[in-house]
Every structure is written in structure tokens, then in C-alpha cells.
Amino acid sequence: MTLSFKYKSIKRPDGEEVKTPSIPVTLIGEGAIRIEVMALIDSGADLSVISQDIAELLNLDLNGPKTKSRGIGGEVDAVNTHIKINIKKGHEDYIISVPVQVILGDSKVPVLIGRAVFFDEFKISFEQSEERILLKKINSNRY
């Protein structure tokens, strides 16, 4: 089965419109804390990324070794850890454990789902003209 999600169209005060390939997921942190978020599917990101305030909501341990996260705008401090991502629609219900980079400080980063692990678990199709994103589980192990 294929999970299908519509692009979200956002109109701006100046009349311009932006459409984003985001999907509803539940992030699962320490102590099984669950936070439902809209996550942007980012095929250009090696890793999934969340901001520090989201990590704090998930009660993640941020005391691990600091690293640098590198993007087109430069470097920011980050901590590497793991979270679980629950994605479900209809009868499809999957939990995927993925590496995640927590951007430290007051970042403006949305929740990004990058390629590591997640893109190995799903065949992902961006159908720009249809304004939808399709995810098909590659192996059918359900959780």
C-alpha cells in the first residue's frame, strides 16, 4: 500500500503561494514521549534534523558530544542522537528509528526528515504536478 499526502499550500499576504511536501508524523522520544508534528521530507538532507526546543519536548539527552551541522548557510552546533518516527494513515502504521541531528540554540529549522534510514525504508515519490507525496514501504514489516 502507498501512503499519500497532499502538499500544503500556504498563501502569503503578498498573494504568493508556496507548496511544501510535508507529512504528519509522531516523534517518539525518551520515556515514550510522543509529539505530533508536520515534518518536511528533505531528500537533500543526509540526516533528519530537529531544533533544540523540539528535542527538549521529547526529553532527549543533549549532553552527548557536540558536532557541527553543515548546510548551505554555514555551520551550526548540533548533537547527534536517535528518535523514533511513527507514520500512519489508514491501516498502515510504521515506527522507524532514525539518527537525528539536534540543532542547538535558537534555530528556525523545521522538523526535517532526511535520507538516513527513512529513505531506505520507503520508496518516496514527489509528484509536484499532482501536489502530493507518496510513500511506499519497501519491506512490509509492520510494528
Added chain:
Amino acid sequence: MESNYEVFLKADFKHYIGKWVAICNEGIAASGDNAKLVYKEAQMRFPGKKIMLAKVPEKESMIF
């Protein structure tokens, strides 16, 4: 009853560009710059409701 995702798809976010928004099945429950504070405020305003967080993208936003 609509899911948070259905509310998200229908919501008009033009006044929330660049903000975090918390959504429950009654609409936009809270908004602001800090996801943690927005989530907590939404929980206080709508106790017992399921809350979903979303970051409204800025114009032509690129990450980092």
C-alpha cells in the same frame, strides 16, 4: 471530528509565516517562535486535546 492533519491542510497560515503553530481539532491553538512554549501554551489552553506542531515556512526558505 476532523484530525489535526485535516485542520492543518485547511488552515490559512498567511499571518503565521515563519512561526511555529500548534493545531488541535478546534483550529490553531497557539503560535510563536519557540516550539516548546507554543506546545505548552496549546496544552494549557486546550487541556486533553491532541496537539500537532507545524513550522510555517518562510518565503523561499532554505535550510541553514
